[in-house]
Amino acid sequence: MLKNPSVYIIGAGASGLASARVLEDNGYSATVLEAEKKIGGRLQTDIIDGYALDHGFQVLLTAYPAVNKYLDLASLNLAYFQPGAVILSNGRQSVMGDPLRQPSMLLKTLLSPAASVKDKFLIYRLTRHLKAKTINAIFDAPEISTLEYLKAYGFSHVIIENFFMPFFTGIYLEDKLSTSSRMFEFIFKMFSQGRAALPANGMHDVAQALARPLARSAIRTSTTVVNIEPDNRRIHLESGEVLEADYIILATNTDKVLPGYHTERILWKKCTTLYFKVAHPASNQQLIGLIPDPDTLINTLSYAQRVDPQKDNEVMLSVTIVKEHALEDKELIEKVKEELLQQCGFTNLRFVKLYHIPKALPDIKDVLYVPKNVTVSEGIFIAGDMLANGSLNAALLSGDYAAKALIEQHRSVMDQQR
Ligand SMILES: Cc1cc2nc3c(=O)[nH]c(=O)nc-3n(C[C@H](O)[C@H](O)[C@H](O)COP(=O)(O)OP(=O)(O)OC[C@H]3O[C@@H](n4cnc5c(N)ncnc54)[C@H](O)[C@@H]3O)c2cc1C
CATH class of the missing domain: 3.50.50.60 (FAD/NAD(P)-binding domain)
Known part of the structure; x- marks a missing residue:
């Protein structure tokens, strides 16, 4: 040797x-x-029409310990999401934010019908609890499913269905919240302690x-x-x-x-992400959009990063599907357009690109x-x-x-x- x-x-x-x-x-x-x-x-990212189209929507969590060790975050020119999400349903929007970090969200969050006052207090308590809990303690804890964990913590079915279900479906890429409570605590802690971001070029x-x-x-x-x-x-x-x-x-x-x-x-978990050009954003561009309706295919919405600084009046919408379906691509594009109109009021959508990601995340027990x-x-x-x-x-x-x-x-x- x-x-x-x-x-x-x-x-x-x-x-x-x-x-x-x-x-x-x-x-x-x-x-x-x-x-x-x-x-x-x-x-992977393709630059199309001046926008960064990631192969599947994902976010960089700045609190990840290994990210801080191996990445020079300053070199990535990050664009940050606001803490929270906007819930879109039948043309209505409600914001579930973290008012402690973004005080301007306080009123909107308190008024949000997506959760009860008790739920909002429980979110505050869970945030404090997980900020104090070490990562080792999180991964040493016994595992139950995320759904069981949320119910046992006392959250109502309203906040589970309107917020936790679509938010964590987008992260886990499974729509039953059967993923381990360890993963839930870890991801929730990372969201609480840092920011979700996208590099300027994807x-x-x-x-x-x-x-x-x-x-x-x-x-x-x-x-x-x-x-x-x-x-x-x-x-x-x-x-x-x-x-x-x-x-x-x-x-x-x-x-x-x-x-x-x-x-x-x-075993692998899959997803599909579609991109559309649209004239006007339906919601705040720095918030992740969620559609909780169980009969809707779309789970998550966001806006792709604009790489070309030249201004135009359009935005590039990213739409992620996690639920099982048997639609051909053409049918899927039409179905997504219908849902975007019905749930978010988007008109004049121009389809740009579709990515099927058959091996997105490993399914780990x-x-x-x-x-x-x-x-x-x-x-x-x-x-x-x-x-x-x-x-x-x-x-x-x-x-x-x-x-x-x-x-x-x-x-x-x-x-x-x-
Ligand atoms: C849609 C999507 C959403 C995600 N969302 C998030 C998120 O929000 N937050 C988060 O933290 N993570 C997220 N992830 C997960 C994250 O991207 C992955 O955990 C990470 O990129 C995996 O890196 P890896 O090196 O383990 O594997 P890979 O990235 O799969 O790398 C394996 C490499 O090996 C190469 N290779 C395979 N076989 C051979 C061969 N025979 N010869 C030579 N080369 C070979 C492949 O081409 C590939 O480049 C997401 C992933 C996807 C796809």
């Missing part, structure tokens, strides 16, 4: 890029192999910001790994090239590349904060959000853990050779 081992990272998503960074910080350098033309994995900028500081690593895009031989750590590429590695970090699903390793196949078992065997490690929970924080943290496990193993081999 060499002092400077050859290290390959498979996958240039957030987890792979975080691994490369930790390796560099510790004096190692790696080659990152990425199947797609662009780095970023699930952090979420792909997060990947660019992770890659930018890498000085000694090489990133090979359009390079698909077919499989790896675990015993001798040979990496077979689709091109026929074979790479000899001392260490490999597999920063993606292991199913195909390392067959038989995962006993349980990873045992939600963790830090990944377990990042070491597969001698010289092979794994990373990726599917090892802990479906979030950018988990992806970055898993990359960190895999790289540190690699470094520890290499140091111990070097010590034995001395």
Whole structure:
């Protein structure tokens, strides 16, 4: 084993890029192999008509500990959402804000019919409680579903149906709130302690910001790994090239590349995001919009970032669907237009783009904060959000853990050779 081992990272998503960074910080350098033309994995954005169209609506939570460790937030030129959401129903709007952080929302929030006075007090109490609760305590707590948790906390069905259900459906990408209460407490804490934001040029900028500081690593895009031989750590590429590695970090699903390793196949949650140009915004552009009506397909609304500063009178509306449906794309676009008219009063919508994201978030039953078992065997490690929970924080943290496990193993081999 060499002092400077050859290290390959498979996958240039957030987890792979975080691994490369930790390796560099510790004096190692790696080659990152990425199947797609662009780095970023699930952090993808197209710039269309002067707007940043993310492949699926997602937000950057500035309170995530791993985000603060690995990202220079100032370089992302963030646009912040106001804390809270606007609930849209049959042409009416009501705001559920956090008046403690945005005092101008106090009156609107108090008057909102989406929750009772008791609910509003419970939100205040839960916010205080979770701000004080440590992340470790959150993930050590027994798990129940988010729905059971909210009911047990005393929230009324009105606020659950009008606010929690659509808000967390948009985050979990499942509409039963069956996701673990640990995830609920963690996400609620992160929303309470920081801001939800979007980089000026969309979420792909997060990947660019992770890659930018890498000085000694090489990133090979359009390079698909077919499989790896675990015993001798040979990496077979689709091109026929074979790479000899001392260490490999597999920063993606292991199913195909390392067959038989995962006993349980990873299940994925999906969503569809559609973009429309529209003349006038139906609500405050800095608030996330929610449609709680159970018969409506649309779950979440927001406005895409304008990249081209040239002013026009239009905005780019982003619409996310989580519920199951059997509509063809054409039918779906028409259905969404109808719902936007009925629920929000939007007219003259011009369809721009649709993204189906079949593997948006891993469906994890045992939600963790830090990944377990990042070491597969001698010289092979794994990373990726599917090892802990479906979030950018988990992806970055898993990359960190895999790289540190690699470094520890290499140091111990070097010590034995001395
Ligand atoms: C629609 C959507 C909404 C989301 N919302 C949020 C949110 O609001 N907040 C939040 O915190 N998180 C959110 N997430 C999750 C977050 O984006 C992910 O947790 C994170 O980006 C995952 O990074 P990763 O490195 O684990 O995996 P990935 O990003 O999937 O990276 C894996 C990489 O490996 C590459 N690869 C795979 N196989 C091979 C191969 N054989 N050879 C070479 N390369 C290969 C892939 O091309 C990919 O680039 C959302 C995700 C989506 C899609």
